[in-house]
Amino acid sequence: MIAFTVDEIINIFVKNFNCKSLKTNYGNAVQIDCQDAFNLNVLTETGYLNNEILPLNIFNQFKLFNDVSCKRLDAGIFNNQGKIEFSNSPYNLNKKYPFIFNGKKILIPLIVNNEVQYKKITSDIYRNEKNPENILILKIDKSKKDGGIENFLEYLTCSYFRKLGFITSTQFNISHAEGIPDVIISSNFISNKGFILFELCLLRTFNYIENLNFSENDKFNTKAGEAKSSSSIDVIERLNKYKKSNMFDDLFAIYPNKNNLEKLKNNFFNIFYVDKNNLTYSNNIFEGYPDCSKKNSFKNWLLNSAKLYLLANLSNEELIIFLDKNKINVNEVNKFLLLINKTNIKNLYNDHIRSNN
Amino acid sequence: MTTSDQITKQELTNIILPLAKKYNNLEVRIFSEGSDQDQKTFEEGGCTFVHEGKKYGSCDAVLIYKDLIIAIEMTDALNRGSSGSAQIQRFHHALGAVKKGYLGIYYLRHGKNTIQPVLYGMAVNCSKYSAGKYLITQDLETVVKLIEKYIKSKEDYKSYLNDQITKMKGKFDLAFSKNYNDSWDIFAQKRSIIIHKKYVLKYVSSNYESFTVSSKRAGHITLGEFFLGKYLFEDLLLNKKKYIFFLPRLTLNELNKLNVVKNSDKEWLLMKNEPNSLIKTIDDLKGLPKNLYEIIQSIKLKPMTNGTVARKKYDDGMKKIVGWIIKENFDFNLN
Numbered sequence: 001m002i003a004f005t006v007d008e009i010i011n012i013f014v015k016n017f018n019c020k021s022l023k024t025n026y027g028n029a030v031q032i033d034c035q036d037a038f039n040l041n042v043l044t045e046t047g048y049l050n051n052e053i054l055p056l057n058i059f060n061q062f063k064l065f066n067d068v069s070c071k072r073l074d075a076g077i078f079n080n081q082g083k084i085e086f087s088n089s090p091y092n093l094n095k096k097y098p099f100i101f102n103g104k105k106i107l108i109p110l111i112v113n114n115e116v117q118y119k120k121i122t123s124d125i126y127r128n129e130k131n132p133e134n135i136l137i138l139k140i141d142k143s144k145k146d147g148g149i150e151n152f153l154e155y156l157t158c159s160y161f162r163k164l165g166f167i168t169s170t171q172f173n174i175s176h177a178e179g180i181p182d183v184i185i186s187s188n189f190i191s192n193k194g195f196i197l198f199e200l201c202l203l204r205t206f207n208y209i210e211n212l213n214f215s216e217n218d219k220f221n222t223k224a225g226e227a228k229s230s231s232s233i234d235v236i237e238r239l240n241k242y243k244k245s246n247m248f249d250d251l252f253a254i255y256p257n258k259n260n261l262e263k264l265k266n267n268f269f270n271i272f273y274v275d276k277n278n279l280t281y282s283n284n285i286f287e288g289y290p291d292c293s294k295k296n297s298f299k300n301w302l303l304n305s306a307k308l309y310l311l312a313n314l315s316n317e318e319l320i321i322f323l324d325k326n327k328i329n330v331n332e333v334n335k336f337l338l339l340i341n342k343t344n345i346k347n348l349y350n351d352h353i354r355s356n357n
Numbered sequence: 358m359t360t361s362d363q364i365t366k367q368e369l370t371n372i373i374l375p376l377a378k379k380y381n382n383l384e385v386r387i388f389s390e391g392s393d394q395d396q397k398t399f400e401e402g403g404c405t406f407v408h409e410g411k412k413y414g415s416c417d418a419v420l421i422y423k424d425l426i427i428a429i430e431m432t433d434a435l436n437r438g439s440s441g442s443a444q445i446q447r448f449h450h451a452l453g454a455v456k457k458g459y460l461g462i463y464y465l466r467h468g469k470n471t472i473q474p475v476l477y478g479m480a481v482n483c484s485k486y487s488a489g490k491y492l493i494t495q496d497l498e499t500v501v502k503l504i505e506k507y508i509k510s511k512e513d514y515k516s517y518l519n520d521q522i523t524k525m526k527g528k529f530d531l532a533f534s535k536n537y538n539d540s541w542d543i544f545a546q547k548r549s550i551i552i553h554k555k556y557v558l559k560y561v562s563s564n565y566e567s568f569t570v571s572s573k574r575a576g577h578i579t580l581g582e583f584f585l586g587k588y589l590f591e592d593l594l595l596n597k598k599k600y601i602f603f604l605p606r607l608t609l610n611e612l613n614k615l616n617v618v619k620n621s622d623k624e625w626l627l628m629k630n631e632p633n634s635l636i637k638t639i640d641d642l643k644g645l646p647k648n649l650y651e652i653i654q655s656i657k658l659k660p661m662t663n664g665t666v667a668r669k670k671y672d673d674g675m676k677k678i679v680g681w682i683i684k685e686n687f688d689f690n691l692n
Contacts, residue, residue: 045391053377054370054387060363075364075436082469087364115394116402141392148391 002111002140002147003229003256004274009109009138011277017159022106026125029108035206036159037105037136039196043158043170044151046107048100050133052126056097059151060171061088062198064308067173068301070341073333077201077312083330084323089312090205099133101205109138111147146229150182153227153254157183157272160279162194167302169197172224178245179238181224183254186302189215190345197305201312203353214346220299222247222290225272227254239269246291247298252281300341307340310353322352362390362417365431365466369418372497376504383504384421399454404428406453411630412623413453416461420500425507425514427500428454428461435468444473446581448588449627451491458488460503460518467495474532475548477525479588484522486594492521549675550586551682556599556689558637558682559586562661562671564606568615568625580624583631593633599691600634605675606657609640637689642678644685649678 004012006028013019013030020031032040040046042062047055063076079087086092094101108125112118118139126132140147158168165188172184188194191212203209224242226235235253242251252270253260261282264271268287273280314322320330328335366387377383386404388394395415397403405415406428416428430450434443444465451461463480465472476493483491492499499521507514537544541552551558561582567575583602592598604612619625628636639645639653652674659667681687 045389047389051370051374053374053385054366054389056367057363057389059390075361075433079436115388115392118392119388139389139391143393144391 001230002142003149004109004140004147006109006111008274008277012156012274012279013107015277016156016279017163024106024108025128026108026121027110029106031104032107034101034103034105035199035202035208037107038100038202038206039159039199040107040138040155041100041136042198043155043196044138046136046138048097048105048133049122049126049129049135049137050097050099052123055122055137056100056133058088058093062201063171064305065173065301067175068297069175070301070304070337073337077198077308082333084319084328084333084336085316085330086312086314086319089314089316090202091313091315094205097133099131103134106135107138108135109140111140111142114141114143149229149256150227153229153256154182156274156279157225157227157254158196160272160281161185162196165192165194167195167197169305172301174242174245174247179241181242182227183225184248185223185225186298187219187221189220190306197302198309200306200309203310204313212349214349220295221249222295222298223250223252223270224248225252225254229256231255231257231259236264236267236269239267243288246289246294248288249290249295250286251288303345304337304340307343307345307348310345310349311340313353361433361437362431364433365464366390366417368466369429369431369464369497369500372501373420376501380422380504380508382422384419386419386421387417399426399428406457406459408453408456411453411627413456413627414447414450414623416450416454419454420504422504422507425504426454426459427503428459429464429500430462431464431466433466433468435465435470435472437468441473442578442581444476445585446577448476448479448581448584452483452584455483455487455489455491460489461491462500463491463493464497464500465493465495474529474536475585475589478529478533479585481522481526481529482588482591482594486591490518490522492518493525494521548585551679552590553598553682553686555691556601557586557590557593558601558603558689559583560603560605560675560679562606563604564657565611565615566658568619568622576622576624580628583628583634587631587634596633599689600631601637601689602628602634603637603641605639605653605678606671607638609638612636612638635689635691641689642682642687645678645681649674649681653678 010021010028010030014021022029022031042058045057045059047057050056061076063074066072066074077086077088079085110121122137125135129135140149154170161168167186167188169184170182171180173180191209193209195209199209226238228235239251250270252272253264254272256274258273258275261271265284268285270284270286271282323330326339370387373385377385395404398405398407404419406413417431418429420427428451430447432447451463455461480491480493506517533539545552549560561579563575563579567579587593587600593600652670656667656670661668661671
């Protein structure tokens with residue numbers, strides 16, 4: 001059973017993110033900003049129809065650290081081929097796919113029976129539209145359990161808390177033993193505007209965040225959430241696992257509806273859900289005992305990630321200049337990570353990013 | 358879903374696009390990562406090949422131009438700290454297509470690690486003794502060149518393909534000479550292999566849990582090692598000798614149990630049903646001295662992490678067991 005109809009998805013965008021609904025030859029759609037479209041592209045399998053074979057999708061490719069210890073980089077923003085260079089940085093993406101960063105985009109939610117039908121429809125759109133690269137398809141696949149909408153729910157959660165001014169991110173690997181919460185939320189000590197963590201590397205390509213003001217003295221608050229595409233799938237065991245990490249001030253489930261509201265409340269957890277197309281967060285009392293040092297390690301991960309994302313505004317040539325200035329060879333990845341760890345984020349931003357904008 | 362697959366699929370898409378635009382009848386099967394379409398059989402529109410009733414691993418892409426069918430498996434494993442097993446474990450993905458007479462390509466994206474030269478040797482032998490051909494490459498342009506040459510002239514295509522296979526052989530031979538002094542005996546010693554006049558035996562440390570606990574992901578690795586032993590020895594491919602895949606940390610009872618619980622497991626069935634091959638356990642070593650049997654039994658459930666006491670015990674124990682098999686000229690029941 002798929003949680004949303006096409007029109008419900010459109011209404012979610014209209015009601016919660018001030019988007020405009022549209023009618024297209026391929027069904028109802030919604031017009032969204034290029035940055036929102038990009039965020040959707042990075043956080044879900046929603047692709048730009050820039051070709052007929054495989055819509056361009058950067059899902060999961062903006063990764064940084066392997067886990068909270070910040071000792072190892074995963075392939076993602078950085079190439080991770082034994083030397084320090086960008087792979088999927090926005091600068092490189094802008095060179096290859098400039099359409100991503102300009103104009104309004106059309107998002108068409110498409111409920112399909114299978115991949116073959118999806119391929120046929122996207123192929124038709126690609127062949128018949130003048131600028132297909134400005135169209136994104138949000139695929140809900142009926143052949144997958146509950147339509148495979150978990151990532152979309154993560155996107156909605158991130159966008160909701162982003163709008164409220166928080167820092168958000170997805171797929172945070174605490175450690176192999178402690179698990180990977182689907183969504184994390186933290187209080188914002190970096191900007192006046194809420195943002196998804198990777199958006200810090202988009203300062204040059206989008207104008208969403210214009211300036212950063214660091215206010216590290218504010219109380220640091222953390223949340224983590226686990227998404228499921230159906231309320232029939234229980235997350236309490238998983239939330240209890242995250243609770244043991246003592247890293248979070250609040251833990252919550254992410255569901256397409258409020259069916260589990262009472263159950264979560266009784267277990268002292270919160271819930272993010274969609275109610276009559278409105279994105280909603282419960283205000284249950286969380287019963288956990290976050291540990292200061294564990295929260296600090298989370299904050300350290302957040303800061304290091306923020307610094308690397310900020311650095312990822314640069315081109316590879318500018319990155320080499322940065323490394324030269326700090327006497328680091330391109331193959332000295334560990335030395336580079338140590339430098340990032342000890343560098344003050346404000347100085348990094350003022351000296352290397354703002355000055356290069 | 359892995360980032361690796363997303364990266365390589367996008368890479369192949371970008372490389373193949375101009376060709377797909379030029380040739381309308383070039384069918385490109387690359388599916389988004391969330392989809393399970395690639396797990397459907399080739400005949401059903403997917404990227405999985407079935408040969409003699411056996412289903413091989415699904416490929417990341419299939420390209421079809423008239424009679425030319427290319428199955429492509431891709432990985433970014435060289436960037437992810439894989440110096441060995443993660444490279445080998447994907448070998449069987451394109452193998453199904455090769456067995457069916459098509460072209461299988463295993464693309465390993467350039468990275469900080471280098472390709473294990475044995476992969477080249479395996480692919481060369483696979484090309485020699487299978488209906489199709491098998492290429493290992495680090496350059497996706499090879500795929501474009503192959504299709505272009507096929508369209509231009511089949512002779513050009515064959516010649517280019519043979520050149521690629523010759524180059525792979527050169528890489529394997531060079532490494533074999535450098536690392537093993539051109540000696541299969543040295544190779545056997547270093548790679549947990551016994552070369553007997555009637556059989557070639559390869560042993561690995563996988564135990565019952567390796568196949569039944571999914572978080573260990575060891576079934577995939579074991580299958581890679583299985584094919585490594587099988588495809589490097591021409592005598593096995595020519596049926597001159599029997600291939601014995603020896604799992605010393607498994608008992609006969611456990612093997613029988615696996616045959617029941619894994620009776621629909623693709624990877625287990627590939628090993629179990631591979632022609633001219635037998636899976637043997639410690640219980641098959643009739644007459645093995647009790648003390649040697651007990652060494653292995655004492656660490657049969659321990660993790661085999663390098664540097665641990667259990668690993669050292671396993672290595673020492675296996676050295677003695679191998680010595681015993683050779684000294685006794687042990688004859689397995691090869692039926």
